[in-house]
Amino acid sequence: MHIQSPCVVALTWRLEDAQGQLIDELAEPVEFFYGGVDLLEQVEAAVLDQTVGFEASLHLEPEHAFGDYDAALVFFEERSVFPGGIEIGMQFEGVPEGAVTPDMPADVLYTVTEVYPTHVVLDGNHPLAGLALRLHLKVQDVRTATAHEVEAGSVGQPAFSVLNAMPPGPLLH
Numbered sequence: 679m680h681i682q683s684p685c686v687v688a689l690t691w692r693l694e695d696a697q698g699q700l701i702d703e704l705a706e707p708v709e710f711f712y713g714g715v716d717l718l719e720q721v722e723a724a725v726l727d728q729t730v731g732f733e734a735s736l737h738l739e740p741e742h743a744f745g746d747y748d749a750a751l752v753f754f755e756e757r758s759v760f761p762g763g764i765e766i767g768m769q770f771e772g773v774p775e776g777a778v779t780p781d782m783p784a785d786v787l788y789t790v791t792e793v794y795p796t797h798v799v800l801d802g803n804h805p806l807a808g809l810a811l812r813l814h815l816k817v818q819d820v821r822t823a824t825a826h827e828v829e830a831g832s833v834g835q836p837a838f839s840v841l842n843a844m845p846p847g848p849l850l851h
Contacts (some may be wrong), residue, residue, distance in 0.1 A: 679726050679729065679820045679821070679822075680728070680729055680820070681712055681725050681726055681727060681728050681729070681817070681820055682712075682726070682727070683712055684711065684713040684714070684823045684827070684828045685711075685712050685713070685715025685820055685821065685822060685823050686709050686711055686712065686820070686821050686822070686823050686827060687709070687712050687725060687819070687820050688707035688708065688709045688710075688712065688817070688818040688819035688820070688821075689704065689707060689708060689710060689725075689815050689816065689817060689818060690704045690705060690706070690707050690708075690816050690818055691703070691704050691807055691813055691814060691815040691816070691817070692704075692748065692771055692813070692814045693811060693812070693813050694811065694812045694813075695809055695810070695811060695812070696737075696809070696810040696811070696812065698812070701791055701806070701811070703774075703805055703819055703828075707818035707819060707842055709819075709833045710833060711786060711823060711827050711830075711831060711832045711833045712725070712823075713825075713831075714830070714831030714832050715831050715832050716832050716833060716834075717755065718738070718742065718743060719742065720736055720738055720743075721736065721813070721815065724736055724815070725815075727815060728817055729817065730817055730818065730819060730820055731817065732816070732817040733753075733804070733814070733815065733816045733818070734814070734815055735812065735813070735814045736812070736813045736814075736815070737810065737812055737844065738810065738811040738812075738813060739810050740808050740809060740810060742807040743805045743806060743809070743810075743811050744803075744804040744805075744808075744809070745803075745804065745807050745808075746807065746808055747803055747808030748802075748807070749838045751776075751783070751786065751801065751802035751803050752791075752799065752800070752801050752802070752803075753779045753782055753788075753799070753800045754779070754797050754800075755774065755778070755779060755797070755798050755800060756775050756776075756778065756796070756797055756798075757776050757793070757794065757795060757796050757797050757798055758776075758800055758813065759775070759776040759777055759778075759798070759837045760774065760790075764790060764793055764798060765790065765793065766790055766792065767789065768790045769788065769789050769790070769815055770787075770788055771786075771787050771788075772784045772785070772786070774788075774789075780790070783802060786802040787802070787804075788800040788801065788802050789801050789802075789805065802819060
């Protein structure tokens with residue numbers, strides 16, 4: 679079966695930064711919905727019309743991966759807004775209850791990057807924002823997408839939107 683939208687592809691990969699330092703490796707195949715939100719545009723373009731066994735090595739500049747680092751997505755919030763066990767690396771979605779920073783985007787996954795006695799530093803950038811990446815991938819399987827997958831546009835949580843394999847810490851809600 680050739681990879682066409684919509685379908686599900688099972689991939690393995692090795693993801694490195696531009697200097698060759700390992701960031702993530704999928705040794706066992708993981709399924710992704712092709713034609714939805716699961717894969718980066720450059721990855722979809724590389725595997726289009728390919729079949730099982732296809733391999734590619736991609737160089738992804740930040741604008742084709744997780745975007746440029748945006749200093750405007752770094753916020754300082756009062757320490758009192760957070761639970762007592764707040765630690766560097768913890769993540770949460772949206773604006774914390776009681777936050778006072780104006781214009782803090784509500785639809786962002788924030789990572790705690792610093793914890794001080796009086797305030798906490800929150801970073802709304804993806805952990806790989808601003809990095810050029812190297813991705814070597816291999817297509818391990820291709821199958822027809824189910825009706826549910828087509829409706830959702832995904833087989834689950836998109837790996838490339840938050841890079842499931844490498845969250846820096848627990849997710850807070």
